[in-house]
Amino acid sequence: MKFNTILLLFLSLSELGFGGMQFGDIPVHENGRIKPLDTFSRNQLLSMYEKRSLKSDALPGNNNIQKMEAVDWLLQLITHPDNNDAFHVFNIRNPQVVGSLGLEWRKSHVYNRMEVLSGIQHQISYIADIQGKSEEQLTEFDKQMLRVYGNIIRFQELSYSFTCLLPLVSIENEEIAAKLKVEKGKKISYFQIVRNIDAINEPLKALLNKEEPQWTAEEREVKRIVTLLNDIGQDNFAVSIKIIPPENADDEAVWLSPWEIMDSRELGEKQEKLLITLEEYIQAYLQNDESQMVTTLANYENILQSDFGQLLSVKNLKTETWMNHTKLFYKSMAFYLLSFILLSLSWVFKPELLRKISFASLLTGVGFHAYAIYLRMIVMQRPPVSTLYESVIFVSLIGVVSAAFLEYSRKDGIGVFAGSVCGIILHFVGFGYANDGDTLGMLVAVLNSNFWLATHVTTITIGYGTSLFAGLLGHIYLIQAIRSPEDKTHLKTINSNMFGATLFALFFTLFGTILGGIWADQSWGRFWGWDPKENGALLIVMWQIMMLHMRITGVVKPLGFALGLILNNIVVILAWFGVNLLSVGLHSYGFAGGIAMNIAIFIAVEVVSGLGTYFWANNLRLKLKA
Amino acid sequence: MIRILKDPRIFVITIVWMMVLVFAGTIAQKDMGLFAAQNKFFSSWIVWLWYFPFPGGRLTMVIITVNLLFFFFNKSIWKLKKLGIVILHIGGILLLVGGGLTAIYSTEGNMIIDEGAYSDFVEDYHNMELAVVNTTHQKFDSYTVFDQPMLKNGKELHHLHLPFKMKVLNFYKNCEPIRRDTDPGVHYKGMMKNFTLSNQPVAKEDNRNRPGILLEISGTGTTTDGIYGLFLGQSIPQSITVHNDLFELAFRRQRTYLPFSIELIDFKKVLHPGTNMAKSYSSEVNLIENGIGKKKLIQMNEPLRHGGYTFYQASFMEGQHRETTVLAAVKNYGRMFPYISSIIMCIGLLFHLCIKMPDLFKRKKS
Known part of the structure; x- marks a missing residue:
């Protein structure tokens, strides 16, 4: 026991001991939630590669790295978009899809962007065709095709999300360099030029009123820069990384991606500060300047805390990243x-x-x-x-x-x-x-109530847990009755444990179900509506009440009671997962697909093992009596 | 007699049967819809399975309640050691009684209000009514309403206030108005001159059906006599003139008028930022009673209770120009029972657990 207390203490201390901010801790907004880039990149990778970190099969072969974290992959991707073919992150297992994309069949099932893209180009009209169809009309092949197509778009978007922050434009003219306050020959980013655009406004205007042969060297340079900017600006479709929080701490305001910021007319002061710091970090990363990277991240953290503290908690972000890693x-x-x-x-x-x-x-x-x-x-x-x-x-x-x-x-x-x-x-x-x-x-709107989640949902799940535990005791009782049917006192203690566990389980399932009714009364206007999930919970309660009364009235002996608890497991599983298969009712926010088979297997195992051990144990008992 | 009625084996048998009903009634929802399954299995006295009658949910519950009542005739339970059990069963009785009251006396329906408009009636989910409105007078309208049970095929409808007779020619549970190709003759009046009602397959959920009715009006002694068709959501009102009195016919969901009205000031839907997933819905309303208005907010998990009714945010409709809120309105006399009985049952069960605990989880002395 002491060992565990120490362990918990150690764990909670380690939570306090988070160091400075890492790149993976940077907040980003995705699917309605603020999360660290670490989680974001894992989700992105999971949907393409079906794993949360890159193994050697996905990594470029030349450098001997065996493993890469998702967030490092994301950083590589956004800072070296032109090198994104180095990663084989498209996991395609369907042989038909592999064939129709003209890919070679690989044991590892992974392909890179170039391979998939060249295959997709021949299928583009087919994809456009199935995109309009509804879910039921799609074959498995169609679904896989759409998945690959969605992933390639997702990947492209990720790769070019940060190109406005990368130093891609070199300034070759002395005067222009001076106006933009940079050294001649240095490369600067799209964002740097855009925010100093006033400095080169004059030659830009002059340029428009003259024919090309009359341009000065300065104007020629401006023309070259503007052309480059236009090229880079083609990437403004890449808006999936919503990394810049809204200027004001308003819950309904939207987070923006760097490219959306470039296009937006109203860049807030705090937002600009944050984006500049992010840009500094990216450039420090590109120059491999460790100390500058640490400094810029520390700045980033400071800005988040002081300017966006109402919106997010940096500590929670770090906690989540830590949780992902541990x-x-x-x-x-x-x-x-x-x-x-x-x-x-x-x-x-x-x-x-x-x-x-x-x-x-x-x-x-x-x-x-x-x-x-x-x-x-x-x-x-x-x-x-x-x-x-x-x-x-x-x-x-x-x-x-x-x-x-x-x-x-x-x-x-x-x-x-x-x-x-x-x-x-x-x-x-x-x-x-x-x-x-x-x-x-x-969560969907009706679930958005911490009070009821804490009371009803927690109680009913405790009920599920204690019920399953009672069922497990039923198994143990039957096994013991087979192993040593003569040891009556031992069996007797397990028997009373079973009874106690059932009372406990009944307390939580009954109370949880009634609380659920009360929640329903508060939010839907009726205590009981015979909805599948409600009926499922009711079935568990009734089964347990039935078992207790059968036991009290002597209809079942301990062996039968144990069997009853085992069968109760089936009722629990049906109420817990099974009702989602019906896809009717108000509780169908759970996940449904692909579990029917697992439920069937579970039921078969419980019925066979329960009945089998019951009859075996009963035989032994009768023999012992004789 | 008492000995038979209090026999706990009756309880075991009835609860097994109840479990069968609940299971069957849940599975059946997939095919027949919640409302029909509920009527067949749970709200019924007798349930017909194949050609055989079985006790329905209501009868089974009554048997359980009776059996439970006679439980208290057991002399052996009136001991301190069994106090928890007694309390638990009292709670159980209260829960069942409350359920019975709700099943018999509760009413529920919808109140649908456009933004900026108000409503003072609740519409039934399932039942329809035929309203005949005399709109002759400038200052008031006089209503004559026939409820759905009266609207059976072949049934004659007449009333003191109406100078004509009506006969139900056809009641449609679900119908579709379809434009006629040929002239049906002089007997068809109003919209039925150009349209006919065609029977449609009945949907599982009542809110997807469009009920309709075909009426024959007679006894006016004028050319007003004839066949009229009405259906839910008819945009053109069907009206007739009899002896200088003007009547409007309306076929609508059964209405219950309230002594107060609710005005919808604003309906709000908030999404989780950056998604299409709703975070909350809410209706800002003005509760008007005796000419005095009070502002209230109705949102998910926070209903408005007034005058015995409880109004819940149930649904909404989004139009081009304005939004419409759908409030579920419920009147339930039994609604406090689950609250009280659950507290009693929990106390009883906890009490019993505390007494039994030391026996059930004895420390093994080794």
């Missing part, structure tokens, strides 16, 4: 796995010592798990559960914590077993959901 859920998964392995070993030798270590490992996992959920709450400023993904990681935590309490009271490894199994399976499910994109999304 991958706390993977760490907790590792500890759950470790605890399961140690527990298995404890059945072979050193039972007491290994059990204790495995328990400590489980608790360590819980520590990481809970801390990660806590950080997500801090970053999003909302209660732990508001999306299906969050419900998975939260239910998993509740299951493991319940199991840890059981272990604390029993001290025989059963709690560790239940906890590690619950943690491992649900983490695995959670990772699956995380791969669908940003797990920190914004």
Whole structure:
């Protein structure tokens, strides 16, 4: 126990110890939320490359780098747009798509921009054709084609987002250089010239009133610069990185990308300061000037804090970046796995010592798990559960914590077993959901209520978690009844644990369901509307009430009760995920596709294993009686 | 008798049946829509499955309630150790009673208001009505209203205030006005001279249907006698003149008039910046009662309660020039029951858990 307290303390200290701002901490606005560039670049990469960082297959072969973070890739991309073919980030696995784009079939499935673009050019009319169709009319091939097409556009936009800040225009004329206050021969950016355009206004005007042979050297230079600016200005389609906050801290104002700023007539004073600092950072990066990079980022942070402090919290941005890098859920998964392995070993030798270590490992996992959920709450400023993904990681935590309490009271490894199994399976499910994109999304209007999210949603998910935990105890009871049917006292203790867990689960599911009704009464005008999700919750409650009454009236014996709890797991899963498959009702904001098969497998496994162990154990019991 | 009624095995059987109903009623929503499934499985006394009658949701709930009431005749429960259980079951009774009150007495409907306009009536979600309005007098209109149950095919409609008779020729649950190709003859009047109502397949959700009605008017003794067609959302009013009295016929959603009115000042939809995803909807309204106005804000999760009614932000329509808000208006006598019963049930369950806890999670002494 002490070990964990120290660990948590250490973790919270490390949060305080964030250093200065990194490039990845810079805020950007995407999908309704302010997030660090680190998260932004991961999301972008995930949608093209299907991973959150680049592995060696995507990187240029000449330099021996094995791995690259998404944010470093983004920085490379925006500072060297002409070199963007170096990255093979288009993950195309559909053989039909690969064929029709004229690409060679690769084991790694990754291609670069040039390869995809030359293939797409022959398909452009087909793509235009399917773009007008509705979702149902599209074949799998069409969807994949559109995905590739969307990604190539996304990639192009990213690459050219910052060209207005890159030093691309050299100033060759002494006078013009003096007017723009730069050295002759130095390269400056589109933005630098645009904001000093008044300085060269005179020769620019003169230019228009004269024929070309009469131009002075100065005017000739201006003409050359303007032509260059026009060329660079072609990139102004690239507006996907909304990095500049609105001038005034108004919630409804929009964030702008550098190119949108170039085009906008009203550049705020604070916005300009921020953009200039960003430009300085980019140039320091290009010159490989480490100390200048640190200084400019520190300036950037200062401006954010002093001028845009009402709009965003730099600390939260850093927290989110830190969270992205530490991958706390993977760490907790590792500890759950470790605890399961140690527990298995404890059945072979050193039972007491290994059990204790495995328990400590489980608790360590819980520590990481809970801390990660806590950080997500801090970053999003909302209660732990508001999306299906969050419900998975939260239910998993509740299951493991319940199991840890059981272990604390029993001290025989059963709690560790239940906890590690619950943690491992649900983490695995959670990772699956995380791969669908940003797990920190914004909420639709009806959910936008922290009070009800904190009460109803949290309570009902605790109910799911404790119900699944009770179901797991049902499994354990049946297994014990098969392993040692003669050990009556042991079975009796597990039996009362099962009963207690069911009472607990009922408390949370019942209370959570009623709270849900009250929320519905407050927002939709009726306490109960027989909506699928409501009915799902009601089914769990009724199943549990039924099991308790069957037990009290003697309709079922402990073995049957255990089976009932196992089957309750099916009810929970149907209420939790299954109702989203119906795609009717008011609660259909969850994610639905592709889970039908998984639910079917889960039900089959539970039915077969539940009934199988039940009849086996019952046979043994009858034999023992005889 | 009491011994049979209080038998907890009745409860086990009924709750199993209730679970079957809930499951079936949920799955059925995919095919028949929420309202129809609710009527068939939950709000019914008897549910017909295939050709056999089974207890419907309402009957099952009544059986559970009765069984639960007789639970208190058990002598063995009146002990301190069982206090939590008793409290829990009292809460359960209250929840069921509240549900019953809501099922029987609550009414709900829509109030639809354009920006700048006001409304003083609630429209039913499902039922229609036929209103005959005598607009002869300059100062007032006199209304004669026939509710949907009266609007059955072949039914004759007459009233003291009306100098003519009406007969329902056809009631359409969903119809479409279609322009006629040929002249139907002198018997068809008003819009039906040029149009005919064509029956359409009935949609699952009632708000997607356009109900209509074909009426025969007789007894005026003039050429006004004839066949008239009305449907929901008819833009041209159908009016007739009988003995110098002017009547307007309107086929509309059933209205309940309120003793106050609500004016929509402004409807607002706020998006999450940079997306098309709504962050909030709200209606700024003026609640007018006895000529005195009060400004109120209705938004998601924050309804307006007044005069026994609760108004919720339910939906909206965006026109070219102005927005329209759709408020759900609910009157429910049972609405406090879930609040009270849930508190009672939680106290009971917690109490019981506290008593039982030490037994159920005993520390193993090793």
